[in-house]
Amino acid sequence: MDTGQDKSVSRRSFLKKGTMLGGVAAAGALSAPAVMAQAPLVVKMQSSWPASDIWMDFARQYITRVEEMSNGRLKVDLLPAGAVVGAFQVMDAVNDGVIDASHSVSVYWYGKSKAASFFGTGPVFGGSATTMLGWFYQGGGQELYRELTQDVLGLNVVGFYGFPMPAQPFGWFKGEVNTVADIQGFKYRTVGLAADLLQSMGMSVAQLPGGEIVPAMERGVIDAFEFNNPSSDSRFGAQDVAKNYYLSSYHQASESFEFCFNKDFWEDLDPDLQAILKYSVEAASTANTALAMKEYSSDLQKLQTESGVTVHRTSKEILAAQLTAWDGLIEELGADPFMKKIMDSQRAWVEQVSYYELMNSADLGLAYEHYFPGKLKL
Numbered sequence: 001m002d003t004g005q006d007k008s009v010s011r012r013s014f015l016k017k018g019t020m021l022g023g024v025a026a027a028g029a030l031s032a033p034a035v036m037a038q039a040p041l042v043v044k045m046q047s048s049w050p051a052s053d054i055w056m057d058f059a060r061q062y063i064t065r066v067e068e069m070s071n072g073r074l075k076v077d078l079l080p081a082g083a084v085v086g087a088f089q090v091m092d093a094v095n096d097g098v099i100d101a102s103h104s105v106s107v108y109w110y111g112k113s114k115a116a117s118f119f120g121t122g123p124v125f126g127g128s129a130t131t132m133l134g135w136f137y138q139g140g141g142q143e144l145y146r147e148l149t150q151d152v153l154g155l156n157v158v159g160f161y162g163f164p165m166p167a168q169p170f171g172w173f174k175g176e177v178n179t180v181a182d183i184q185g186f187k188y189r190t191v192g193l194a195a196d197l198l199q200s201m202g203m204s205v206a207q208l209p210g211g212e213i214v215p216a217m218e219r220g221v222i223d224a225f226e227f228n229n230p231s232s233d234s235r236f237g238a239q240d241v242a243k244n245y246y247l248s249s250y251h252q253a254s255e256s257f258e259f260c261f262n263k264d265f266w267e268d269l270d271p272d273l274q275a276i277l278k279y280s281v282e283a284a285s286t287a288n289t290a291l292a293m294k295e296y297s298s299d300l301q302k303l304q305t306e307s308g309v310t311v312h313r314t315s316k317e318i319l320a321a322q323l324t325a326w327d328g329l330i331e332e333l334g335a336d337p338f339m340k341k342i343m344d345s346q347r348a349w350v351e352q353v354s355y356y357e358l359m360n361s362a363d364l365g366l367a368y369e370h371y372f373p374g375k376l377k378l
Contacts, residue, residue, distance in 0.1 A: 040075040041273070043265075048087040048104040050211045051080040054231040054295055058163065058257070059103040061291065062284035069276045078103070087209035094260050095155045101277075102260045106145075106159075107192030110207075114333065115148050117192035118342045119161070120255035123326045127350035129164035131357065132254040133285075136161045139349035144342050152338060156263045160278055161256040162285035166296065170249035170314045171226030172233070172242035180321045189213055189225035193329065194251040200325045210236060217241040226251070229292070230300040239307040248314045250322040257288075313377055 043066075049055040056078070063076040079099075081087040090102035091109040106119040119141070124132055135141045149155045171190075177183050184202040195205040206222050214237045216222045224242070226249070227233050238245075259281050266274065303309040334340040369376055 038073070040070075040072055041269075043074060043076045043101055043277075044079070044099045045076050045101040045103060046079040046081070046084050046090055046093065046099045047102065048081050048090055048108055048209065049232075050236065052235050053210065054229075054235060054291075055103075055257075056080060057291065058284070058288040061287040062103070062162075062259070062280055065280040065283045065287075066276055069280065070273060074273060074276065076101075081209060081211060087211070091155070091157070091260065094157055094262050097156075097262050097264065100262055100265045102258070104258050104260065105255055106258045107194075107255070108209075110192045112153055113148065114193060114196075115152070115336075115339050115342060117194075118339070118346065119145055119148075119258070121192040121194050121252045122254070122346065123193075123330055123343070124254045125347050125350040125354075126358075127254060127346070127354050128357070129166065129254040129256060131350060131353050132346070133161060133164040133256050134353060135346055135349040136256070139353075140345050144345060148338070148342075150263075157260050158263050158266045159258055159260040160281045161258060162281040163257045163288040163292070164285070165228065165255045166292070168228050168249060168252040168255070169226055169230075169233075170246035170251065170318070171224060172238050173224045173244045173246065174242050176244055176312070177224075177246065177318070178315045179317055183224075183318070186224045187222045189216065189222045189227075190251060192252075193333075196329055197251055197322065197325050200328060201321060214238065214241055228252075228255075229296050230303060231292075231295045234299050234303055234307070239303055239309050243307075243309050244312060245303065245309050246312045246314045248319065250319060250326065256285075311377075 045059075045063075047056060047059050049059070059078055063078055066074055066076055084099055085093045087104075088108045088111075090099070090104045091112070093099045094102050105121075106116045107121045110116045119136070122132075127135070132141075136145070145159060145161075149157050149159060171188075173186075180201065186203045187206065188198060188203040189206050189208050190198060191207045195207055199205045203224075206216065208216055208222075210227050210232065213222070213225050213227060217225065218241060225238075227236070227238070230245075233239075233245075259277075261277065266277075269277070300311065304311055330343060334343060365376060
């Protein structure tokens with residue numbers, strides 16, 4: 001009978017014993033070839049993205065850094081959504097040890113706790129994605145994430161965040177939407193607290209993985225949607241089911257990738273390998289940002305010039321209504337002490353940091369209009 005104490009030895013203890021035994025063998029066979037080195041440790045990582053999504057390219061940038069910095073001691077086996085579990089089930093799979101790691105977003109396990117959405121797709125109080133990634137690492141967010149995952153939910157995971165995503169577009173519509181009245185009754189796809197937000201504004205919301213969006217539009221399950229960015233959207237065919245693309249929104253103004261590891265797997269690693277997995281998140285964050293700037297902007301142009309998509313900027317009326325809706329949701333969520341603690345922490349951080357950011361930043365729109373007059377539709 002397995003009592004829990006009869007589990008197989010950990011990877012670390014196995015590797016240490018192997019090293020000791022290898023030393024004994026070497027004493028008797030000094031001429032053994034050097035190629036009999038330790039085999040790489042394979043990290044089984046599943047993403048929440050279809051194989052063709054640009055976010056798989058972002059995940060590969062992470063893997064390149066891990067494998068090169070570990071000098072072959074780590075090999076990451078990256079799998080797309082559905083290879084082992086569904087896109088929304090990767091947190092459970094990491095917790096259960098079915099996979100070692102995941103590349104996802106925290107809002108995908110929002111069903112466990114609405115607090116998950118504060119680590120992506122929260123109100124953010126006027127902060128940018130960069131502001132909120134700073135909150136995670138310097139403003140107390142990482143400890144609150146540990147408290148939520150390990151203490152509140154009892155999950156056997158360790159997580160890190162990287163790549164501050166540009167604010168997500170309001171999304172794709174078959175016709176124009178300029179007022180709050182125009183969006184009433186839409187069957188709309190989004191995720192996390194954004195679902196609560198837009199539902200309170202009169203939409204009927206479905207939470208779907210990216211790979212299911214276009215089929216749902218074709219079947220009439222939804223009639224409007226957002227996913228994340230021009231590259232991901234165009235790769236799964238958003239332009240084939242809608243032609244009006246609205247940029248700018250507060251429903252998901254901030255999000256970053258969640259790199260999650262099974263805690264037992266993590267603790268079995270040598271400290272230098274832990275450091276490589278951890279700090280490669282930061283390295284990939286820079287690489288992801290550069291690739292996103294290149295591809296998102298290029299694909300937005302292609303949507304306009306090659307696919308007949310009309311790009312709009314979401315109206316000030318709808319944006320103002322989103323902020324009012326956030327006010328009501330913040331009050332409602334604040335009744336939960338833990339969620340209030342997270343929001344209080346974020347609000348204090350944004351008040352301090354964004355004051356500096358906004359006061360110090362030049363008016364980029366003014367400069368762009370100066371050099372490229374007439375292009376912006378503000």
